[in-house]
């Protein structure tokens with residue numbers, strides 16, 4: 273179905289197993305292109321963005337096959353660096369293929385990943401860093417072309433710790449001769465997982481203090497098997513849904529230590545949290561309180577990907593909250609939809625002012641992007657009456673089956 277139906281207000285009780293991480297899986301799939309052999313990715317999430325990436329990899333010559341939730345990528349033979357427009361334009365992450373394809377084939381050409389619904393998403397930092405490694409990059413606003421005959425290591429300081437640019441540089445540097453020193457790199461857990469994957473294939477990557485990453489390029493890489501970690505953003509979304517709807521849930525397999533900023537806010541809002549070896553118990557049976565001011569930031573700050581799901585909970589929390597977005601400049605599209613449900617949020621500049629204490633009413637709303645769509649499902653779970661969230665395909669880009677997961681927590685969700 274192209275919509276998500278939520279039957280009405282239901283506290284959530286039960287257990288859900290957290291799927292593999294989208295933002296870890298996509299760059300690791302790109303990195304598999306550096307390996308002239310087979311990469312087995314266990315616990316890979318079966319989501320639309322991973323499927324698009326599979327199609328791109330198949331188009332350029334990989335053999336890709338699923339065995340349950342394990343994805344096998346054989347990149348022994350690649351036959352082109354020209355990426356198919358149909359999938360590239362659907363998925364911003366395709367830009368991450370630049371680094372590994374430059375490393376493996378010395379050339380890459382792709383349609384511009386284009387504007388995105390959460391604000392401007394330039395790629396200047398990626399291109400500047402790839403040029404430092406010796407690549408020749410052209411961007412006419414429609415097509416991106418890059419070429420490099422033998423990349424060389426360099427010392428690179430990113431202007432901003434962009435997650436995607438950090439990943440692109442790491443992958444390109446693994447193939448460049450010599451030791452690259454990358455400064456001001458992003459510190460998101462997905463960077464650590466990408467490095468762990470590449471190390472398991474034979475790459476030499478290490479941290480130098482908190483300051484820099486040292487990437488020893490030119491080592492031969494070999495086939496490997498790697499487990500994709502659980503998704504911290506899916507974990508956070510379900511935690512926010514439990515804050516909004518109330519109840520007690522067990523988030524099995526949550527990635528420990530990756531959601532500290534959200535957990536600290538959840539505690540301020542009156543939730544009880546307990547981490548076990550197997551997952552996270554979230555209990556919100558008392559009053560939900562405003563946490564005051566919340567600001568998104570680079571890791572370990574509060575993740576921008578969770579600001580929309582948190583907005584759903586702030587709408588029904590007692591007291592006024594302010595949510596300031598510092599990473600993307602257009603990420604409040606969900607506000608209009610939450611307001612149709614009665615949230616009365618006002619946006620001024622990069623901040624959303626949430627009066628709180630509102631009783632949401634179920635109605636027809638529309639997902640405008642991935643995390644905003646998931647936030648509307650969370651809102652539906654604390655709203656009186658039925659909610660229908662249109663444009664489910666946005667949600668399916670990052671959640672294997674949000675309805676299945678909410679049903680396993682007792683919600684009426686189809």
Ligand code: UD1
Nearest residue numbers: 295365392393394395396397398434435436437577599600
């Ligand atoms: C990744 C995540 C996304 C998350 C984001 C921030 C994946 C697949 N996606 O996206 O879910 O919301 O990190 O945590 O992992 N910027 C530039 N020039 C560039 C690159 C980025 O100005 O060349 C700016 C962006 O416009 C944005 C900020 O830097 O304002 C952060 O972007 P970045 O960290 O690159 O995010 P992504 O890698 O695209």
